[in-house]
Amino acid sequence: QTCALPIYTEQGAVGSKIFPELDDPHAMERFARMEELSRRARCFGIDVYVYFATGYDHFIPEWFWQKYPELKGQGFGPPMCTSDKRTLRYQAEIVRNLFTHAPSLKGMVVIYDHEGFYYCGNTDHSRLRCPRCSKSTCEALSVEVLRNLDSALRAAGGPAKEFIAWSYGVENWVENIIPMLPKDIKIQVDFSKGGEVVRDGIHHQTGDYNLT
Numbered sequence: 478q479t480c481a482l483p484i485y486t487e488q489g490a491v492g493s494k495i496f497p498e499l500d501d502p503h504a505m506e507r508f509a510r511m512e513e514l515s516r517r518a519r520c521f522g523i524d525v526y527v528y529f530a531t532g533y534d535h536f537i538p539e540w541f542w543q544k545y546p547e548l549k550g551q552g553f554g555p556p557m558c559t560s561d562k563r564t565l566r567y568q569a570e571i572v573r574n575l576f577t578h579a580p581s582l583k584g585m586v587v588i589y590d591h592e593g594f595y596y597c598g599n600t601d602h603s604r605l606r607c608p609r610c611s612k613s614t615c616e617a618l619s620v621e622v623l624r625n626l627d628s629a630l631r632a633a634g635g636p637a638k639e640f641i642a643w644s645y646g647v648e649n650w651v652e653n654i655i656p657m658l659p660k661d662i663k664i665q666v667d668f669s670k671g672g673e674v675v676r677d678g679i680h681h682q683t684g685d686y687n688l689t
Contacts, residue, residue: 480518481586482511483528486568487535489575495567499541508578515581524583526641527575529626530593531556551610552603556595559618560609564596565625572629576638584639585630586665589619591646596622600648615650620657627662639663647671 484507490496491504515525532554542549550558557564576582587594597603597610598618604610610618627640642658643665644651655664669687673680 478522479524479526479583481526481528482514483530483533484511484575485534486529486531486571487537489571490567491574493567493570495563495570496541498544499537504574505578508575511575512579512581515579515583519581525581526584526586526639527582528586528593529572529575530588531595550595550597550603551606552595552597552599553592554595556597558607558609559596559598559622560607560613565621568622569625569629569632572626573633576630576633580634582634582638584634584641585626586641586643587623587626588643588645589623590615590644590648590651593643593645594622594626598622600646601650615648616654616657619650620654623654623658623662627659631661636661641665643667645670 487499488501488507489504490499490501493500511525511527518525536554537557548557548561548564550556557567559565572585590599592599596618597607598613598615601615604613604615604618623642630638630640640661641663645667647670669683670685672683672687674683674687
């Protein structure tokens, strides 16, 4: 059996060599609670994963964008732009923090399109609004983000940890990236979203959790 805990990039920032000004004073307390829960759950045969996302606890402060305007991305938050390699290094730091200080976690789940783990390449809409990412593709940007997170997970947690890449939107580029990903990344999909439902002659494109 499994369960998932949410943690957001901004909650796991500590000891950063990239952006120390964004360190969270409560990060170590969170890691300790996650490690304790994971150990207790293991006694009952339950594996604990983290659902890893960005910007849900608090947004990056405005003063940061004033200091680093070139890092401002497009999308919810807004997020940091991953076309700047400092962003990738910073995100990798946070993943290594997490699995170094909470080693009993089984792995990590990341929604990489539409919502969840935000970056300019989540959607074509966001990508095209970014002066840097518009020169790339959603496929290339997402593969770079997922490979980076996966490498950080392996560096801190070893090969036994599991990385689950979850597509949750209706972006038509998602299936293109599957053969581009490392074989150790597990693929999770939302099987019903975007499907057509017809009721009494009315056509409807379903959203989340279609149980009709």
